[in-house]
Amino acid sequence: MLAYSKFSGMTEGAAHMEPAVAVGTKFMQEVNSAAILAQLRAAGRISVSSLAQRTGLSRQAVTRSLTVLESAGYAEITGPDREANTSGRPPQMVRFCAEAGYAVGIDVNPHGIRVIVADLAGETVGDTRTVLTRGSGTSIGAAVRDQVADTLADMAVTPDKVWHVSVATPGIVDPVTGVVTLIPSMPEAAGNALVSELRELVSCPIYLDNDVKLATKGERWRGEPRKEDALVFIDWGERIGAGIVLHGELYRGASNDAGDIGYLDLVVDPAHGTDADSELGPFERWTGTGELLAIAAANRDGEGPVTLTELNDAAQRGEDWALSAVRTVTARFAKGVAALRALLDPEVVVIGGDMAALGSVMLDALEEALSNGPLRPPRLEISRLGSEAIAQGAIRHSLTAIERERFESPSVRRE
Numbered sequence: 001m002l003a004y005s006k007f008s009g010m011t012e013g014a015a016h017m018e019p020a021v022a023v024g025t026k027f028m029q030e031v032n033s034a035a036i037l038a039q040l041r042a043a044g045r046i047s048v049s050s051l052a053q054r055t056g057l058s059r060q061a062v063t064r065s066l067t068v069l070e071s072a073g074y075a076e077i078t079g080p081d082r083e084a085n086t087s088g089r090p091p092q093m094v095r096f097c098a099e100a101g102y103a104v105g106i107d108v109n110p111h112g113i114r115v116i117v118a119d120l121a122g123e124t125v126g127d128t129r130t131v132l133t134r135g136s137g138t139s140i141g142a143a144v145r146d147q148v149a150d151t152l153a154d155m156a157v158t159p160d161k162v163w164h165v166s167v168a169t170p171g172i173v174d175p176v177t178g179v180v181t182l183i184p185s186m187p188e189a190a191g192n193a194l195v196s197e198l199r200e201l202v203s204c205p206i207y208l209d210n211d212v213k214l215a216t217k218g219e220r221w222r223g224e225p226r227k228e229d230a231l232v233f234i235d236w237g238e239r240i241g242a243g244i245v246l247h248g249e250l251y252r253g254a255s256n257d258a259g260d261i262g263y264l265d266l267v268v269d270p271a272h273g274t275d276a277d278s279e280l281g282p283f284e285r286w287t288g289t290g291e292l293l294a295i296a297a298a299n300r301d302g303e304g305p306v307t308l309t310e311l312n313d314a315a316q317r318g319e320d321w322a323l324s325a326v327r328t329v330t331a332r333f334a335k336g337v338a339a340l341r342a343l344l345d346p347e348v349v350v351i352g353g354d355m356a357a358l359g360s361v362m363l364d365a366l367e368e369a370l371s372n373g374p375l376r377p378p379r380l381e382i383s384r385l386g387s388e389a390i391a392q393g394a395i396r397h398s399l400t401a402i403e404r405e406r407f408e409s410p411s412v413r414r415e
Contacts, residue, residue, distance in 0.1 A: 029064070029065065029068065032055070032057060032061060032065050033065040033068050033069055034407065034408060035055050035057075036051055036055055036057070036062060036065045036066065036069065037069055037074060037075070037096075037407055038407070039051055039054050039055060040069070040074075040075060040094065040095075040096045041096050041120075041121070041407070043096070044095065044096055044098075044121065045078075045093060045094070045095040045096070046093070046094060046095075047091035047092060047093055047094070048062055048063065048066070048077075048091065048092045048093075048094060049091055049092075050091075051066075051094070066094055073097055073100045074096065074097055074100060074407075075094055075095070075096060075097060076094065076095050076097050077092065077093075077094050078093045078094065078095055079093065080092055080093065096120070096121065097120075098119040098120045098121035098123065099119055099120075100120060101119075101120055101161055101162070101163035101402065101406075102117050102118065102119060102120070102125070102157060102161055102162050102163065103117070103118045103119075103120075103162075103163065103164050103165075103166075103395055103398035103399050103402060104116070104117050104118075104148060104162055104164070104165040104166070104202075104395075104398065105117075105118070105165075105166050105168075105391045105392070105393075105394030105395035105396075105397075105398060106144060106148065106165065106166070106167045106168065106391070106394060107168045107211065107387075107390040107391040107394065108132075108140065108144055108167060108168065108169045108186075108189065108194065109132075109169070109170060109185075109186075109211065110132065110134070110170070110185045110186050111131065111132060112129055112130055112131045112132045113129070113130050113132055113143060113144055113147050114127075114128070114129050114390075114391050115127070115128050115129075115144075115147050115148055115151045116391045116392075116394070116395055117151060117152065117155060117157070117162075118395045118398075118399065120163075120399070120402065122395070122399055124395075125155060126151050126152070126154065126155045126157075128147060128150070128151045128154075130143075130147055134186075134188070139188070139193060139197070140186065140188055140189045140193060140194065141189075141193035141194050141195075141196060141197030141198070142197050144167070144194060144197060144198065145197040145198050145200060145201050148165075148198065148201060148202075149201055159201050159202045159203075160202075160203070162202045162204050163204050163398075163402050163406065164204050164205050164206075164207070164398040164399075164401045164402050164405075165198060165202060165204060165205070165206045165207065165398065166206075166207045166208075166209070166214065166394035166395070166397040166398045166401075167194055167195070167198070167206065167207065167208045167209070167394065168209060168210070168211040168214040168215070168390045168391070168393065168394045169183065169186070169189060169194065169208065169209075169210070169211055170183055170185050170186065170210070170211055170239065170241075171183030171184070171185070171186070171189075171190075171210065172210065172255070172256065172257045172260070173208055173209055173210045173256060174256060175207060175208060175209045175256060177192070178192055178194075178195035178206065178207070178208040179191060179192050179195075179208075180192075180193075180194070180208070184279040184280075185239065185279050194208060195208055205401065205405070207397060207398070207401065209394075209397070210241070210256065210257075211235070211241075211390045212233070212235045212241035212242065212243050212259065212390075213243050213250060213252070213256075213259075213393075214390055214393030214394050214396075214397060215233060215235055215243060215352060215389040215390045215393050216231075216233040216243025216244075216245065216250060216389075216393065217243075217250065217393035217396045217397060218385060218388070218389035218390060218391070218392035218393030218394070218395075218396055219233050219243075219350055219352065219383055219385055219389045219393070220245070221392060221393070221396045222385055222388075222389070222392045222396075223350070223383060223384045223385050223389065224381070224384055226348075228245070228346075228347040228348050229245070229246070229247055229248045229347070230245065230246055230247075230344065230345065230346040230347050231244075231245040231346055231347060231348050231349075231350065232244055232245070232259075232340055232344065232346045232348075232349045232350070232378075233245075233349075233350045233352060233383070233389075234261070234337075234349060234350070234351055234352065234353070235352050235353040236287075236288075236333070236351055236352070236353040236354070236355040236356070237288065237289050237353035237354035237355060238280070238284065238288045238289045238290050238354070239262055239280065239284055239288065240261055240262040240281075240283060240284050240287065240288060240336075240353075241259055241260055241261065241262055242259035242260075242261050242340065243259055244258055244259050244344065244346075245346075246344070260281075261283055261336050261339075261340070262280065262281035262282075262283050262284040262288075263281035263282065263283065264281070264282065264283040264336055264339065265281075265282035265283065266339070267283070267332075267335035267336055267338075267339060268282045268283060268285075268286045269286065269332075283336055286332055287329050287332045287333040287336065289308060289354050289355065291329060292308075292311070292325055292326070292329045292355075293305070293306050293307070293308065293311065293325075295324075295325040295328055295329065296311050296321065296322060296325035299320075299321035299322075299324055299325050300321045301321075308354060308357065311325065311326075311358075312357055312358055312359075312361075315358060315361045316359075316361065323361070326358060326361055326362055326365055327365045330362055330365040330366050330369060331365070331369045333366065333369075334366055334369035334370050337349060337366070337370060337377075337378075338370060338373050338375070338377075341370075341373075341375055341377060341378055342375060345378070346378050347378060347379065348378055348379045348380070348381055349378045349379070349380050349381070350381050350382070350383050351363070351366075351380065351381070351382050351383060352382075352383035352385065352386060352387075352389055353383075353386070353387070354387075356382045356383050356386055357386070359382060362382075363380055363381075363382055366380060367380055
């Protein structure tokens with residue numbers, strides 16, 4: 001069977017391969033069109049002769065395939081490039097129609113809703129945020145649907161132009177059925193409420209997944225360039241979860257909840273106590289931002305509550321009460337990282353979420369705490385994206401799905 005590689009800019013965890021070209025088979029037109037489309041998407045705008053050179057096809061074969069792609073709305077043959085530095089006839093140009101369809105990425109959390117709309121080239125063309133007013137009488141699913149509708153309307157994009165939607169939410173999610181099975185922070189979002197409401201607006205595929213799982217995809221796509229085969233992304237805030245990459249692929253586990261380290265209690269100090277009514281897991285109560293700010297407020301001699309911004313500013317100034325709080329919680333958090341290290345031995349652990357704002361103060365304390373262990377610690381890095389990784393991961397998933405479902409040749413599609 002012929003092998004066909006996705007356009008490298010949209011591939012995940014795979015080495016770049018040149019698109020295969022079918023010659024002398026009954027699938028020639030279909031496979032060659034897919035190869036040309038891959039090059040066209042990579043370039044955005046390119047000459048017909050360059051397409052022929054890059055694919056190894058004749059100019060006539062490229063022209064025939066471009067006619068097919070143009071009729072499908074994927075390509076537009078434009079006028080010659082008269083500014084080209086050539087001695088002969090100006091080259092005939094063709095562009096990829098990135099506006100032919102759109103991907104929507106949604107981040108739903110207890111504090112708000114984020115909607116990003118991207119064109120087929122992955123460029124963000126719409127981005128809205130709203131505060132989620134819980135208990136207002138409007139369901140979360142309806143609030144998400146309405147915000148997506150408003151975002152599309154502001155862009156003058158009709159719902160039928162949306163080719164794929166990906167939704168990120170906290171909790172344990174079954175991405176196959178689109179059902180949230182456990183979500184302590186937003187119990188009203190349990191079940192299929194998010195997906196069912198969106199189906200009233202769009203007819204395209206809708207994908208629902210855990211926010212940290214999608215954030216891991218976003219970090220690998222839009223964060224620092226990453227080729228590591230073993231990576232752990234930890235979203236460290238009030239809640240704590242990890243996305244695990246093994247052998248270059250996101251590892252989900254049997255129940256799609258691999259990495260829910262917030263529920264760890266093996267490393268929690270028994271003297272810290274438990275709270276049966278808390279929405280947080282044992283490790284989250286022990287090392288999350290709520291505990292950090294409580295310790296910081298106590299260290300500051302009862303001057304009132306402390307915000308994370310105040311704590312960060314004081315820690316950057318080197319104030320003892322702030323540094324002590326960071327070191328205390330980070331030393332606890334290191335026990336969870338050490339457990340992940342012992343089990344997975346990742347090349348790098350990327351810290352995202354609210355705690356990433358503490359920067360080198362947090363990272364230095366974490367490196368120091370891990371250095372005392374018997375195993376060599378993994379490389380530690382701070383996420384460049386922060387909370388942005390979630391919505392970007394949702395967009396990434398939708399673009400990859402669109403590529404698989406619409407752009408690959410069915411005869412050579414890889415499952």
